[in-house]
Amino acid sequence: MHHTQIEGGMSLKGALVAREHPVLDRLASGLNVAKEGLEELLWPTRCVLCDVPGTLLCEDCRLEIPYIDALHACPYCGQAYGKLACVDCNSFMVAHRQLTPDQRSRTYGDQGLPREGGVSPRGSEYATEAQGACMTDGPQRALDKVVSVFSFVDPCRKLITVYKDKKELRLAEVLAEMLANYIDPSWVVPGETALVAIPARKQALRERGFDHMKEVGARLSKRCGLPFLDVLHTVDRSDQRGLSASSRQQNMKGSFAFNPQGLLRTAGVIPERVILVDDVLTTGATLMAAASVLKEAGIDQVFGLTVARLP
Numbered sequence: 001m002h003h004t005q006i007e008g009g010m011s012l013k014g015a016l017v018a019r020e021h022p023v024l025d026r027l028a029s030g031l032n033v034a035k036e037g038l039e040e041l042l043w044p045t046r047c048v049l050c051d052v053p054g055t056l057l058c059e060d061c062r063l064e065i066p067y068i069d070a071l072h073a074c075p076y077c078g079q080a081y082g083k084l085a086c087v088d089c090n091s092f093m094v095a096h097r098q099l100t101p102d103q104r105s106r107t108y109g110d111q112g113l114p115r116e117g118g119v120s121p122r123g124s125e126y127a128t129e130a131q132g133a134c135m136t137d138g139p140q141r142a143l144d145k146v147v148s149v150f151s152f153v154d155p156c157r158k159l160i161t162v163y164k165d166k167k168e169l170r171l172a173e174v175l176a177e178m179l180a181n182y183i184d185p186s187w188v189v190p191g192e193t194a195l196v197a198i199p200a201r202k203q204a205l206r207e208r209g210f211d212h213m214k215e216v217g218a219r220l221s222k223r224c225g226l227p228f229l230d231v232l233h234t235v236d237r238s239d240q241r242g243l244s245a246s247s248r249q250q251n252m253k254g255s256f257a258f259n260p261q262g263l264l265r266t267a268g269v270i271p272e273r274v275i276l277v278d279d280v281l282t283t284g285a286t287l288m289a290a291a292s293v294l295k296e297a298g299i300d301q302v303f304g305l306t307v308a309r310l311p
Helices: 012-018 022-042 059-064 087-098 101-108 156-165 171-180 202-208 212-224 245-252 260-266 285-296
Strands: 145-151 193-197 232-234 256-258 273-281 301-309
Touching: 145 171, 156 171, 156 273, 156 301, 171 212, 171 301, 193 212, 212 273, 232 285, 256 285, 273 285, 285 301
Parallel strands: 145 301, 193 273, 273 301
Antiparallel strands: 232 256
């Protein structure tokens, strides 16, 4: 475990205590509630997908969003139905078929999911030369596992677009609720696990006026009781949208930096595990680049959690 101090000698824990203002926090909370009440009176809430009045996301539209079944998804990269035939994890599937029944049991258990500390075919004596494009394979092992909630097709695509580009900030709570339901319980160890969000590019932050995943991460933290750490900073890079897979990988090199002053909520202690949160997984380049920086900082395990991924 590592401890850090803020410039000037004050410990991070002391700085956190010094920043606490209960009275001001309660006042700000009350003003926010009043503001939301007035807005609701003037502009009643409607479903962002079908425009039916009443709720931000109606139950019918919730059921229309293409959820990824975690039981059938790839146990490493989270691709839908990848447990049986993951095109991103070809090396995993080939290696799995070469395991003896005993090796398979020690590796995946009775449910076909990876065991903690089990024998893994990745990079082991059981692996073949067949190499897939999985983000947890080969030299890209900065990510230990990835889970996504939806396939990135409509109406999920519209939901994320409305949140990010139409600035419907209330959707941050909705997305946090959905992500909370997909956190693998095996990732969470009290006192050792924290949440980190992929930070927005500086240009995107200027255009939108808010960091969309930090908003989600803060709410997810309250829901699951894990500390939310602002430890990743962006280094200028171009927009990922529209780039090929290889161009995305190149574009993301050196795009993140670790900020130790973001460890306020853990009193300067670097967590053993981090759940890295993002909106859409396309090639995995963004998650891999961020996870590499986190592991270089001393974090042992990094798990990816995204709202959606390309099918």
